[in-house]
Amino acid sequence: MERFVKKFWTEEDGNATLDWMVLTAGLVLFGAAIMATIGS
16 A cells, blocks of 8 residues: 555656645535535
């Protein structure tokens, strides 16, 4: 497992995947915050 994590962090594909995951999570949370504000 440790080898997999090290390989994931050092590869460019892993970094790009992580960037997209963080960006998507941020957009989802932003949308949820807007919906919570508008809905109430």
